[in-house]
Amino acid sequence: MEYRPYYLAREWQRLGHRVRIIASAHSHVRTHNPDLRGHSRLDEVIDDIEYTWFNTPAYSGNGVGRALNMAAFVARLYREGPGLAREFRPDAVIASSTYPLDIWPAHKIARLSGARLLFEVHDLWPLSPMELGGYSNRHPFIMLLQAAENYACRHADAVVSILPKVREHLEAHGMAPHKLHLIPNGTDPAEWLGAPSPLPSSVADTLAGLRRRGHFIVGFAGSHGVANALETLLSAAALMRDDPVTFVLAGGGPEKERLQQRARDEGLEKVCFLDPLSKEYVPALLASFDLAYIGLQRQPLFRFGVAPNKLIDYMMAARPVLYAIEAGNDLVSEAGCGISVTAEHATAVVQGIRAMRAMDPHQRNAMGLRGRKFVLENLTYPVLGQRFLKACA
Template identity: 65%
Template sequence: MNILLINHHAGSLQHGMEYRPYYLARAWVAMGHRVRIVAAARSHVRREDPCLHGRSRLDQHIDGIEYTWLSTPGYVGNGWGRIRNMLTFLYRLHYLATALARSFRPDVVIASSTYPLDIWPAHRIARHAGARLLFELHDLWPLSPIELGGYARWHPFIVALQSAENFACRNSDAIVSMLPNVRAHLEAHGMASHKLHIVPNGTDPDEWRQTPAPLPEALAATLATLRGQGAFVVGFAGAHGLANALDTLLSAASLLRDVPVRIVLVGAGPEKPRLQARALAEHLDNVCFLDAVGKDQIPALLRAFDVAYIGLQRQPLFRFGISPNKLIDYMMAGRPVLQAIEAGNDPVGEARCGLTVAAENPQAVASGIRTLLAMTPAAREEMGSNGTRFVLDNLTYDVLGKRFIEACA
C-alpha cells in the first residue's frame, strides 16, 4: 500500500520533533508499505529544519521513508507570520496535488497537520488518485485557539478552521484521534460513528533497550550529590512553559521543607528564568534547576529520579482526554509517576503506574509526594514496572502502526 502522510510539522530523528509521523511511517515501511511524508520546510517545533537552498521543494529518503519538504517562510510566535507559513504550505500542497497523485499513486492520503486546513488539499489528492482519505486529529482546532487563546468564534481564521473540521468529519473515510473522548464532539460536526479510531502517542522501545547516552558531567555530578545526601528526587523533564503549571510544583516544594525531598526541574523554556527567580526569592533550597539534555540522554536522566512529575494547567479542553509523550517516557523509564492533571482520561490510573492528584493544587501535589515517599521501594518499583509493561503491551509504534493501518483498510 502507498501511504501519503501530510503533516506540516513532521520531523525525524535528524530534525527533531514532531516525531510521531516518522515513527508511524517507519513502522509502516517495516510492514512492507511505501510511505511518503509531505511537510513544511520551516517549523517552530523542530530542532533543525531541512535546507532547500532556495528551491521550492526538496525530496529526501530518510530511514526508508520518502520525504517531500515544501518551501515555507520562517516565523516567530503565533501571529501573522505563522499563519503566512501555514497558508504557503497549503498553497504549495494544493498546487502539487495532481502531480503527487499521479507520481506517488497513493492508496491512502492522511491529513495529519495539527490544524485541519490540510484536509482540502488532501481531499483533492485522494480524489485524483482514487485513494481513501483519513483525517488524523492531534488537537481540537478551532476549539483549542478558542478556549486556550481566547479567539472569538466569528474570527475569520476560526471560521475557516471550523469549516475545515466540519469538512473532515463529513468527507473522511476514517478519522484517527490521539484523544480518547472526542466521539461526541466529532459526531456533532458530522462524523459517522463507525469512522472513529483511537491511536494514542507511543514510543520506540529499541531506544530504551540501548545503553543510554551519558549525562553531561555537571548534571550527573549534581544528581550524584543529591543521592549522596539521601535525597528523594522528584523530577520534571521538559519545557518550562505556562502549560506545564510548574508554579504548582514550586508551591508544593515550599510545603515539603520538613522532608528529604528535592525537586529537580530539567529543561528549558520561556518560564524558566521567572521560575528560577521565584525559587531564589522564596529560598526554596529544595528546588534545583538543570539544563536540558538530548533525546538520547533522556533514559539516563529519568532513571535518576525516584518519582517523575507531570502536570498541566486546569483546562476544560482536557475533557477530551490527553496522550502526553512525556508520560510515556516516564513509564518506559520505570519511574512511578505523580500526575497533576484533570482530564477526561487517567492514563496513570489505567496503567497503575503512580498517583493522580488535582491539577494546580500545591497541597495535593505535596500530599502525593509524601505518599510516594512513605511507600516501600518495592511498592514504588512495582508502580514503575506496571508503567513499562503497559507501554510495551499497548503503546509501541509497532502496535500503534498496525492499529492505524486497520483504519486505512
C-alpha cells in the same frame, strides 16, 4: 521535531510500505527546520522515509505570521497535488496537520489517485484557538477552520484521533460513528530497552550527590512552559523546605529563567535546574528519579483527553508518576503506575509526594514496572503502526 509521523512511517516502511511525508519547511514544533537553501522544494530520504519539504514563510507565535504559513502550505499542496498523485499514487492519504485546512488538498490528492482519505486529529481546531485564545466563532479564520473540520468529519473515510474522548464532538460535526479510530501517542521500545547512555559527568555527579545526602528525588523532564504547571511544583517545594526531598527540573523553555529567578528569590535550595539533555540521555536521567512529576494547567479542552509524550517516557523508564492533570482520561490510574492529584494545587502535590515517599521502595518500583508493562503492551509504535494500518484498509 514532532516524532509521531516519523515513527509511524518507519514502522510502515519496515512492513514493506512506501511512505512519503509532505511538510512545511518552517514549523514551531521543530528544534531545527530543514535548510532549503533558497529553493522552493526539497525532496530527501531520511531512514528510508521519503520527505518533501515546501518552503513557507517563517513565523513566531500564534499571530498573522502563523496563519500566512498555513495558507502558503495549503496553497502549495493544491498546486502540487496533481503531480504528487501521479508520481506517488498513494493508497492512503493522511491529513495530519495540527490545523484541519489541509483536508481539502489531501482530499484532492486522494480522489486523483483513488486512495482512502484519513483525517488525523492531534488538537481540536477551531475549538483550541477559541477556548485558549478567546476567538469568537464569528471570526473569519475560525469560520474557515470550522468549515474544514466539518468537511473532514463528513468526507474522510476514517478519522484517527490521539485524544480519547472526542467521539461526541466529532459526531456533532458530521463524523459517522464507525469512522473513528483511537490511536494515542507512543514510543519506540528500542530506545529504552537497551543499556542507557551514561549521563554527562556533571549531571551524574549532581544526582549522585543528592543520593549521598539521602534525598528523595522528584523529577521533571521537558519543556519549561506555562502549560506544564511548574509554578505549582515550585510552590510544593516551598512547602517542603524541611523534607529531605529535592526537586530536579531538567530541560529548557520560555519559562525557565523566570522559574530559576523565583527559586533564587524564595531561597528554594532544594530545587535543582539542569540544562536540556539530548534524547539519548533521557532514559538514564529518568531512571535517577524516585518520582516523576507531570502537570498541566487546568483547561476546559482537556475534557477531550490528553496524550503527553512525557508521560509515556516516564512509564517506559519504569518510574512511578505523580500525575497532576485534570482531563477526560487518566492513564496513570488506568495503568496503576502512580498517584493522581488535583491539578495546580500545591498542597495536593505535597500530599502526593509524601505519600509516595512513605511507601515501601518495592511498592514504588512495582508501580513503575506496571507503567512500563502497560506501554509495551499498548503504546509502542510497532503496535500503534499496525492499528493505524487497519484504519487505512
